[in-house]
Amino acid sequence: MASGLKKYDVAFSFRAADLAIAERLADLIRPLSSFVYARKQSEIVTKDGTETFGRVFGSESRLNFVLYQAGYGDKGWTAFERGVITGRCLQES
Secondary structure, eight states, rough: OOOOOOEEEEEOOOOGGGHHHHHHHHTTTTTOEEEGGGGGHHHHHTTHHHHHHHHHHHHHIIEEEOOOOOTSSHHHHHHHHHHHHHHHHHOOO
């Protein structure tokens, strides 16, 4: 990536139950580039998830968009993503 350029304009973090909402939002913001994990399976399937998601939410996106619902960030991948996003906010503020 060139200095200041990001791979994604928006990275969506959400519970698996909210996948359809995230995909719809990503469609609505085109032509902006977005990261919705289900649409990037071919890029992430054989990679270390913590490394890949850490980069996406930590440095490769201009904006992280959290679809916050009850249970978001309590466990699993959303807890990991929440930690990365929070860390980035603290670092960039």
